[in-house]
Amino acid sequence: MSFFKKLKESITKQSDTVSNKFKDGLTKTRSNFSTRVNELVSRFRKVDEEFFEELEEILIGADVGVATVMDLIEELKTEVKVRNIQDPLEVRDVISEKLVEIYDDGKESSTALNIKENQLNVILVVGVNGVGKTTTIGKLANKFKNEGKSVVLAAGDTFRAGAIEQLEVWGQRTGTAVIKQSAGSDPAAVMFDAVQAAKARKADILICDTAGRLQNKVNLMNELEKVKRVIEREIPGAPHEVLLVLDATTGQNAMSQAKQFSQSTNVTGIVLTKLDGTAKGGIVLAIRNELEIPVKFVGLGEKIDDLQEFNAQQYVYGLFADLVEEA
């Protein structure tokens, strides 16, 4: 059975709402990357070196990342040989299969959050200014609320003008308490208050916003460490998740932010925002393969329910939706 057919069977068993989010959110990438792949496989008569060279260019152009592309091309070449594939059209099927495999390679493929019942779970949200941190916190609060959990937000970005107010707007929208101090105050003090408040309310989840000024990297990282220490002291084992928010539209820049943050703090997962805003959605694969940090959520739009748990099958469906549907 073709991979697209298998994928179709699997996708049909999953929620239509989720599939449609991935399909809609990946429209730009589909019309760039997949259209080029389709054009390539129909232009070539046989699968030769030149075919792979062009494929390599298309993948790099979609921000899949050079190292990942090299691995992928090698695997494709082997696969083509082993399966004795002559028709370029068939390679498209194998590409899709490999894209899912890159992600679900068993290394640590879980996108599930480390959240336990009957305890206060702390999620620290980090990332540079403007990547969509506050929006992501709002979307996460909404998701947890819908699951029946009680949530408290900590306004730990005391530096950027308007950050506290922006978080309060999300607090109102989601019916979530926001613990804050005045602008310019010590973020560690805000966290201390927030932990006490969350404990007193017997909350399930405390989501902490943090400052994201990149200009002052050393200070930023020191501040994050201090914030983490305060949380850890109050709740052993916390923070349970450190989510790094990256903006998919910034491509390789996002990759270098991920490297910087993961060097200074133990990032447990990535939230890749604005995937709907880029035609280069291959960045998901580069992050996964080159940094070995799971992408736990993707932002597929600006609406409150546009944050989706990452799922490699849904992602590849989004990339090749028409072919999967036709299969």
Ligand SMILES: Nc1nc2c(ncn2[C@@H]2O[C@H](COP(=O)(O)OP(=O)(O)OP(=O)(O)O)[C@@H](O)[C@H]2O)c(=O)[nH]1
């Ligand atoms: N299209 C799209 N827009 C998004 C997504 N996530 C966030 N945005 C938009 O990105 C913009 C910036 O988001 P913010 O949440 O303000 O950014 P921020 O990271 O909190 O900024 P700082 O507080 O300065 O760090 C807003 O206009 C959001 O609506 C997404 O997944 N898709």
